Amino acid sequence: MLKTSTLFVSMLLLAGCYSLNNRHDTLAVQCDINGRTQDKVLVKFTNPGGVELSREQLAQLQVQYQGTSNNQALTLTARACVALPVGAARVKAKISGDTPLSADLVLDASAATDTIHKVELEAPGVLIMGLKCPKNGLLAADSLDNLVEVKKSLGKLNGYKVDLALYNAQNEKVRSLFAKDILDESLVLPSSFNIKNVDEGTYKVELSVLDSYHDKSGAEAKSQCNLTVRRSCAKDEDFDPATVSCVPKLCDNAYRVGAKWTDNLALQRGEGRYECRLEKGQAEKVLLSHTCQGGYFKSKDSCLAAKEIAGSCALLESDEVACWGTVIGKDNYPSRRDINLQTAMKFPEKVKRFGSSCVELESKKIHCWSIVYDENASYRFMPEESTPKTWREAQLKEFVDRADPCSGITFSGGKCEFRLTQAEGVNSIQPAPNGSASCLLDVTGSVWCNKSVMPKSKVLDSSVEAAPYFRVADLPKGALQVRSQSFTTCVILIDGSVMCWGDNTTGGVGSNSSALNADKPSQTVDSKGAKLTNITQITSTLDFSGQPTNYALSKDGRVFAWGSNLDGAVANGTPGEDDEGNALFSRFAVPILVETIKSITPLAQ
Structure with missing residues (x-):
């Protein structure tokens, strides 16, 4: 004091x-x-x-x-x-x-x-001042705030001289922060003292009050406090001017440089292993490795959702196309151990239309791809001379396996317009469908199939016949899409669930049944018995023996697969057969999520 x-x-x-x-x-x-x-x-x-x-x-x-x-x-x-x-x-x-x-x-x-x-003559005033000095001294960067404390001030202060200054380690005066010879009756102290131009280092702040007129000795009363001026920190630290301290550089406001941790990926689609690294003086969160939830597609640094599916390929939200399995056949395939091949096709512009082996870009340019068998089977873009010039040509060459949700044949992209009409007592479907359509979906959401793929649970009712189609009467509600492949048929109902019937030899019905045939529409369920929901699209492929693998796309962009797994068609990391062609893990009777074990490798056009 x-x-x-x-x-x-x-x-x-x-x-x-x-x-x-x-x-x-x-x-x-x-x-x-x-x-x-x-x-x-x-x-x-x-x-x-x-x-x-x-x-x-x-x-x-x-x-x-x-x-x-x-x-x-x-x-x-x-x-x-x-x-x-x-x-x-x-x-x-x-x-x-x-x-x-x-x-x-x-x-x-x-x-x-x-x-x-x-x-x-008047009685002199009284002024008692001091420095607010912490136990360990002061730490500052650009200013000293609220440093001086006036503990007592009485009467008129004329005649006092106050000086506040910085001294270095050699006790040399470095800077005067405040000096005043009080000639009036008051003392006004600034709330902050500027030290921006003071070099970093250790100093001593000294407050002196001189009362040479009233005090016989003319002695100064002094108060001192140690000061450290600091503005820089170690490479893995940041300087915090608010607290005048060095704080660790953090990733995600939690992890110091060098730390490793596991956290959810964006949109909760998977889990990543991260490390906080120092990059160009900044703490950067670096993804070391990651896994994706089933149904999403693993890219270099994220998990991508699908926008559409066709065959065993998906158009991803990145406008890349990911394909898996081979679905071509076993001849000349080099190794069953390398099953589940996954590749992402990249394109120079936005994709307008998408099929199982081709895309049409915004510029109407067509790009197609196929599997090439050499030392290692791989997807490659078709040479320009073999690539269709138009989307219609790609359809005619069957490069585009994009079934119409209304008929399972040609994709119209519009609302289902098939109607049941009657003329002279005879039912018919109008407009006249393609003769090869196994099933149809009319404007009311009713499903019509030809006799060969109708459920066997009931005798066919001629009153709901529109030759060669009969209305499927066993569905609990209207449908949004129908897909019939070989002798297995699946529909998406208006609640987003899936029902299938027909040939179940390789589990194509997806009802978790060991029966080889489903005589009536059965709910497609997962391994826990819960029905598949929020489905927006279904498609399918056939293996070399004619057995189907079915795929479903959910609203959140995940892809499910069930049925035949020959050539790894369900994409869960298990081969459908060994190197000699013997069946292994070939039947999946419930939908499983397509898995990408390794990151899909972009293949640029």
Whole structure:
């Protein structure tokens, strides 16, 4: 704590006072001054309230005159008067001791010489100041805020001198932060002291209060505090100006440089293993490895959802096309251990239409691909001379396995328009469907199939016959899409669930049944018995023996597969047969999520 006896003085400008009828001799007598006073300014000192000074006070009173050309101590008369020369000057008067008094006068050249100027001595003010110094010292970057504390301030502060400065380790003054010789009655301290141009390092902050006028010794009261100026940190740290400290550089606001952790990928589609690395001075979250939830497609650094499916390929949200399995046959296939081949086809512009082996881009350019068997089977783009020039040509060459949800033949992209009509007592479907369509979906959501793929659970009702089609009466609600492949038929109902019937030799019905045939529409369920829901599209492929593999796309972009797994068609990492062609893991009777064990490798056009 700093406590000093501080000078509080009153400032008096002596100018323009009234005369006492120019009776200078009388004034001289009243002040007990010998000699003429016409060219003198007479000043008389008194106690507060104008009370005459006592003999003891008069003996202790010291007066210092600071004129233009001289500085001297003055001797007072027995009446506590002094005669001062006319002109600008400053006069300080004080009585030291247990009850100190003081005055501070400022004279100008117009001070009257025909009167006695009475000046009342006043008790000095009290100023106690200190530094707010933490136990371990101060740590700052660009400014020192709220550093000085005024613990006590009473009376007038005239006469105090306050100085705040920085000193280096050699005790050399580096910078004056604040200096004030208080000539008025108040002290205003700034709330912040600028140290932006001070070099980083260790310093000492010193606060000194000088009371040379009131204190006989003229000693300074000092308060000190250690200061560290810091603006830079280690490479793996950031400087925090708010706390003037170095904090670790963090990834995800939690992990320091060098840390490794596991976290969910974006959109909760998988899980990644991350490391926080220092890249160009910044903490960067780096993906080391990741796994995707079943049904999503693993890219280099994310898990992609499918927008559409066709055959054993999917159009991804990145506008790449991912394909899996081979679905071509076993001849010349180099190894069953390398099953589940997955490749992503990249294109130079946005995909407009998509099929199992081709896409049409916004520019109407057609790109197609196929599996090529050499040392390793792989997908490759067809050479330009073999690529169809139009989408219609791609359809005719059966490069586009994109079944119409209404008929299972040609994709129209529009609403189902088939209607049951009657003329002269004969039912028919209009407009006339393609003769090869096994099943149809009409405007009401009813499903019509030819006799060969109708459910066997009921005798066919001729009243709902529109040759060669019969209405499937065993569905609980209307359908959104129908897909018939070989002798297995599946539909998407309006609630997003799937029902299938027919040949179940390789599990194509997906009802978790070991029966080789489903005589009535059966709910497609997962391994836990829960029905498949939120399905927006179904498609299928045939293996070399004519058995189907069915695929379904959900609203969240996941792909399900069930049925034949020859050549790895269900894409779950297990081969459908060994190197000699013997069946292995070839029948999946419930839908499973297509899995991408390794990242799909982009194949650029």
